Amino acid sequence: MNKKFHHLISEASKIILDKNAEIRLAATCLLAGGHLLIEDLPGVGKTTLVQVLAKLLGLKNRRIQFTIDLLPADIIGGQIFHPQEQKFIFHPGPLFSSIVMADELNRASPRTQSALLQAMEEGEVSVDGTTWKLPRPFYLIATQNPHKQIGTFPLPESQLDRFLMSLELHHASKSTEVTIFQRKDAKLSMDQIESLFSEQEIIEILTQVEEVQISPAVALYIADLLERSRRPDFEGMQLSTRAGLALVRAAKAWAFMEGRTYVRPEDVQEVLIPVLGHRLGGSHGINKGREWALALQKNTAVPV
Amino acid sequence: MNKSFFSQKFFSFSMIIAMGMLAFEVSFAVTFFCIAMIFWKWGTESRSWPNLSRKVTGALSVLLLVGILLKYRTLMQQEPAFTFLLGLSALKIVDYINERDHKFLVLLGFLLLGAKSLFTLDFIWIVPSTVALIGLWSSLLPSFLKHQTSYLIKISIYSLPMTVLLFFAFPRVVLPWAISRGGDAQGDIGFSDETDPGRMSEIASGPNIAFRVKLENIYFNKPKSFYWRGAVLTFSKGLSWRPGHSELKTTQETDFSKEVFYDVAIEATSQNFLFALDGTTAIDLPENTVLTSTFLTFKTVHPLLKSAVYRGYWKNKSIDSEKPNDDFLQTPSLRGRSLKWVENIKNKKLLEYQKIDELKKLFSADYTYTLKPGSYREDELNTFLFDRKKGFCEHFAGAYATLARAIGIPSRVVVGYQGGRYNPVGEFWKISQKDAHAWVEIYTESSWKRIDPTSWVAPLRLEIGGEEFFSLNEEDQKYFSHSLQKSLRSQNSVELWDKLSFWLEDLNYRWVYFLLEYDKSSQEGLWSKIFSYKVSTLITFILALILNILLFRKFLSQRSSKNQAQMLIDKVETFGSKMGLSRAPSEPPLAYLKRLAKELPELNEALSKIETYYDHRMYAGTAPSTSGHEVLKIWKAKVKKIASKPSQ
Numbered sequence: 001m002n003k004k005f006h007h008l009i010s011e012a013s014k015i016i017l018d019k020n021a022e023i024r025l026a027a028t029c030l031l032a033g034g035h036l037l038i039e040d041l042p043g044v045g046k047t048t049l050v051q052v053l054a055k056l057l058g059l060k061n062r063r064i065q066f067t068i069d070l071l072p073a074d075i076i077g078g079q080i081f082h083p084q085e086q087k088f089i090f091h092p093g094p095l096f097s098s099i100v101m102a103d104e105l106n107r108a109s110p111r112t113q114s115a116l117l118q119a120m121e122e123g124e125v126s127v128d129g130t131t132w133k134l135p136r137p138f139y140l141i142a143t144q145n146p147h148k149q150i151g152t153f154p155l156p157e158s159q160l161d162r163f164l165m166s167l168e169l170h171h172a173s174k175s176t177e178v179t180i181f182q183r184k185d186a187k188l189s190m191d192q193i194e195s196l197f198s199e200q201e202i203i204e205i206l207t208q209v210e211e212v213q214i215s216p217a218v219a220l221y222i223a224d225l226l227e228r229s230r231r232p233d234f235e236g237m238q239l240s241t242r243a244g245l246a247l248v249r250a251a252k253a254w255a256f257m258e259g260r261t262y263v264r265p266e267d268v269q270e271v272l273i274p275v276l277g278h279r280l281g282g283s284h285g286i287n288k289g290r291e292w293a294l295a296l297q298k299n300t301a302v303p304v
Numbered sequence: 305m306n307k308s309f310f311s312q313k314f315f316s317f318s319m320i321i322a323m324g325m326l327a328f329e330v331s332f333a334v335t336f337f338c339i340a341m342i343f344w345k346w347g348t349e350s351r352s353w354p355n356l357s358r359k360v361t362g363a364l365s366v367l368l369l370v371g372i373l374l375k376y377r378t379l380m381q382q383e384p385a386f387t388f389l390l391g392l393s394a395l396k397i398v399d400y401i402n403e404r405d406h407k408f409l410v411l412l413g414f415l416l417l418g419a420k421s422l423f424t425l426d427f428i429w430i431v432p433s434t435v436a437l438i439g440l441w442s443s444l445l446p447s448f449l450k451h452q453t454s455y456l457i458k459i460s461i462y463s464l465p466m467t468v469l470l471f472f473a474f475p476r477v478v479l480p481w482a483i484s485r486g487g488d489a490q491g492d493i494g495f496s497d498e499t500d501p502g503r504m505s506e507i508a509s510g511p512n513i514a515f516r517v518k519l520e521n522i523y524f525n526k527p528k529s530f531y532w533r534g535a536v537l538t539f540s541k542g543l544s545w546r547p548g549h550s551e552l553k554t555t556q557e558t559d560f561s562k563e564v565f566y567d568v569a570i571e572a573t574s575q576n577f578l579f580a581l582d583g584t585t586a587i588d589l590p591e592n593t594v595l596t597s598t599f600l601t602f603k604t605v606h607p608l609l610k611s612a613v614y615r616g617y618w619k620n621k622s623i624d625s626e627k628p629n630d631d632f633l634q635t636p637s638l639r640g641r642s643l644k645w646v647e648n649i650k651n652k653k654l655l656e657y658q659k660i661d662e663l664k665k666l667f668s669a670d671y672t673y674t675l676k677p678g679s680y681r682e683d684e685l686n687t688f689l690f691d692r693k694k695g696f697c698e699h700f701a702g703a704y705a706t707l708a709r710a711i712g713i714p715s716r717v718v719v720g721y722q723g724g725r726y727n728p729v730g731e732f733w734k735i736s737q738k739d740a741h742a743w744v745e746i747y748t749e750s751s752w753k754r755i756d757p758t759s760w761v762a763p764l765r766l767e768i769g770g771e772e773f774f775s776l777n778e779e780d781q782k783y784f785s786h787s788l789q790k791s792l793r794s795q796n797s798v799e800l801w802d803k804l805s806f807w808l809e810d811l812n813y814r815w816v817y818f819l820l821e822y823d824k825s826s827q828e829g830l831w832s833k834i835f836s837y838k839v840s841t842l843i844t845f846i847l848a849l850i851l852n853i854l855l856f857r858k859f860l861s862q863r864s865s866k867n868q869a870q871m872l873i874d875k876v877e878t879f880g881s882k883m884g885l886s887r888a889p890s891e892p893p894l895a896y897l898k899r900l901a902k903e904l905p906e907l908n909e910a911l912s913k914i915e916t917y918y919d920h921r922m923y924a925g926t927a928p929s930t931s932g933h934e935v936l937k938i939w940k941a942k943v944k945k946i947a948s949k950p951s952q
Contacts, residue, residue, distance in 0.1 A: 213925060215922060215923045215924070215925055218923060260924075261924070262923050262925065263923065264892065264894060264919070264923050265894075266892045266894060266895055269892065298888075298890050299890065300889075300890055301889030301890060302889065302890060302891065302892045302893065304870055304873050304874075304893050
């Protein structure tokens with residue numbers, strides 16, 4: 001694996017214990033230039049994960065706590081009248097930073113959720129007819145509570161599709177918890193973290209990831225996966241071409257982290273569940289989707 | 305996966321070449337149909353015209369078959385076979401949509417090329433055939449393989465020894481149906497032993513070559529003295545003549561080896577005539593019995609169904625001095641002016657040589673020598689002799705001989721060829737259909753002497769040969785036919801085009817000669833030196849068959865479009881499943897190799913080699929450092945070691 005990424009993961013796992021795989025997937029998602037959705041109960045370390053990653057990658061991060069009464073202007077920003085200059089001036093909202101953590105996204109009203117759509121897809125927002133570019137890179141890391149909690153608005157499928165990956169952070173194991181309880185507060189040690197990358201480097205990495213090669217065999221494998229999901233005997237949602245592209249991007253990023261310039265089917269399999277889980281689940285929830293993604297992987301032959 | 309015909313440029317090009325080579329041999333309607341079908345396919349692919357459904361094309365092919373069977377009553381001849389193959393190919397091109405169609409079309413392409421080569425030995429066809437063959441082959445190669453040329457070369461090298469072996473050792477069977485040219489009884493040469501007025505000029509209008517001659521030690525420098533006897537006609541019907549009775553006997557087994565000889569390479573004629581230089585005493589044709597007639601003409605027992613080479617033995621003067629009976633004075637009853645002329649000569653009570661002079665005088669008058677004399681119907685002799693005065697050699701010969709008989713000189717008409725064109729490059733003579741000729745032999749001074757009435761009418765025709773004569777325009781023909789000083793085209797400076805055509809002709813001749821020369825007898829000669837021909841043939845046949853099967857199997861295994869990396873994994877998988885470690889379909893090959901390496905540490909090295917190879921080849925798209933063969937060797941060696949060890 002690429003040394004720098006190895007370092008990143010080992011640094012991150014010093015603070016977030018026992019979550020190596022998730023850290024790695026989250027980093028992959030960011031390298032692929034995609035947005036991340038984390039679904040889990042409160043208090044399992046979602047916020048910490050995001051903060052640690054942002055710090056290590058050298059990116060500015062903001063956090064928006066979503067509530068039912070949060071309005072689009074609260075996150076995007078708005079025109080405010082300046083009496084001295086006799087004109088409206090745009091005040092950017094918290095969305096204008098490299099990593100935006102949208103906490104409990106599914107507590108917000110659908111209107112506010114959809115305000116994020118343009119930002120996620122195009123990297124810019126429009127206010128009163130003027131378009132404002134978001135910083136580049138721009139990542140949205142959203143967390144959401146499990147589906148059936150009271151007072152949630154489930155994200156529509158179109159919006160789910162805009163997240164490259166969805167992750168689950170399970171409860172820590174008992175022994176890990178014992179360690180956590182004994183050590184210093186994670187927040188204190190977070191201050192000592194030094195960033196490993198600069199914003200410029202991240203932008204370069206993004207272009208390098210784009211250049212990772214996909215051989216015919218691997219492309220065929222991804223096409224086979226999509227085809228399989230469209231068969232009548234498959235329970236989950238049908239996968240779109242965009243889902244396939246997401247898989248390609250994620251697999252490329254994974255291969256890049258491994259220090260390779262080409263993708264193997266293994267890379268695809270590594271990112272398959274997080275990339276396809278929320279896409280396959282639909283109204284059945286991400287958990288069900290992950291089961292189906294696993295079934296899809298098991299039932300699709302790797303082209304030899 | 306759908307395929308489009310025209311997007312595979314080389315393949316479609318080859319297919320069209322293969323079809324084009326046959327298109328000249330079938331009727332125009334069929335050619336037009338094929339062009340229309342190909343055009344339609346082009347339309348559907350690039351102009352989104354409606355596609356013909358398979359039902360329609362299927363119905364059309366059935367119609368085609370029925371039509372051919374109704375017209376020709378067989379599929380076993382050249383034209384019906386060509387028509388069927390061409391039509392089917394065109395329809396299949398319209399159908400062309402997937403891999404199966406592709407394979408079928410390639411097969412049809414091979415058949416087209418094979419059919420063409422079966423009927424034509426011409427060298428010229430080799431070039432387009434080779435191009436088309438390569439095109440068809442290369443379209444079958446797996447697309448993953450980038451080095452198609454090297455692959456093709458490899459295959460050619462593999463097949464080369466077999467081709468040579470087959471050429472030298474494959475039993476030569478004369479297949480009548482294979483060479484027969486269809487319903488046309490005349491054959492390609494169009495020669496027949498009857499001289500109906502106009503029949504000869506019909507032959508002479510054809511552009512085809514009749515035969516080629518290599519003179520070994522006979523020195524001729526002018527086509528004028530080149531008279532090739534085909535048949536002798538003894539029954540006069542006035543202007544036209546028919547063959548009479550003649551006795552045929554086999555050539556005596558004498559030793560001709562000391563005699564002067566010449567070799568004739570003749571195209572398939574489907575007839576029995578052999579053309580012999582005037583003065584030939586015997587003809588030697590392997591595989592066929594040659595009969596000699598009393599008129600010094602030669603015939604084969606079996607018709608010439610394929611091209612052949614025969615050798616003629618020649619004496620400078622072999623005089624036929626057999627005294628003719630009264631049959632040679634037979635004429636139809638003459639009428640009108642010709643009767644008057646005959647009576648007039650008879651009344652003069654002339655000597656024989658004077659009579660001959662009179663005949664010469666008659667024919668030296670203002671006659672026109674032309675290929676298009678018009679047809680003579682009623683009272684043909686008088687119309688020709690005294691009214692129209694236009695004719696081709698057979699008219700002059702026929703009329704001359706009839707009149708000669710009428711005035712008491714025994715005579716006969718000889719048909720054959722006269723003249724030819726010398727090829728200085730290959731040092732052989734080419735006698736073409738344009739050289740078809742007829743002349744007269746009269747019995748005088750106790751031997752048969754050749755009289756050529758044409759020589760008085762158009763001496764230039766005899767001087768320069770038919771091919772060159774008819775290449776002049778009609779006015780030039782008229783103008784020059786009486787003058788022997790031909791200065792129109794200087795004979796000394798051979799133009800560039802002529803040189804080129806000589807060179808091409810020579811190449812063609814050598815090729816045909818080589819193919820023909822190497823037939824059964826020389827094959828037998830080669831083998832009899834080693835051991836019995838029959839046994840050797842059987843052995844070679846079986847050997848060739850086995851080789852073919854092996855090659856085909858090899859080809860098929862390549863055909864499964866697997867590259868070496870994939871085949872390596874196949875091998876490992878086969879081995880793995882024997883060891884109880886099979887791969888689930890969803891397990892990536894590399895992961896499987898790693899798992900195997902963990903389970904079978906003694907194979908670690910070989911497996912990691914395979915892994916690297918596969919990874920490079922399949923995923924990275926770079927050339928692996930070790931070749932697939934080497935990796936396979938290492939793997940096989942390791943596996944052998946394990947297999948030889950007793951299982952724990």
